[in-house]
Amino acid sequence: MEKETNEKGTPRIYRKAKGQIVVEGDVNLTDMEGKPIKHGKRFTLCGCTKSKDMPFCDGSHKF
Numbered sequence: 001m002e003k004e005t006n007e008k009g010t011p012r013i014y015r016k017a018k019g020q021i022v023v024e025g026d027v028n029l030t031d032m033e034g035k036p037i038k039h040g041k042r043f044t045l046c047g048c049t050k051s052k053d054m055p056f057c058d059g060s061h062k063f
Helices: none
Strands: 012-015 021-024 042-045
Antiparallel strands (some): 021 042
16 A cells, blocks of 8 residues: 655645546645635545536546
8 A cells, every 4th residue: 555645744646547636645625715625534636527526536537
């Protein structure tokens, strides 16, 4: 299993081939108004804009 953070303890963020953005580690996720959005230690953000659960990926890119 890969580490959730790098050696400096910063979050790991990367983009998958189909556009999803994977976030691992401690981050503060907010909406455009600065209101916090609940999430876990690892989550995937939508990169295709098809999700019905924005900003999170719901797998809609598969269809």
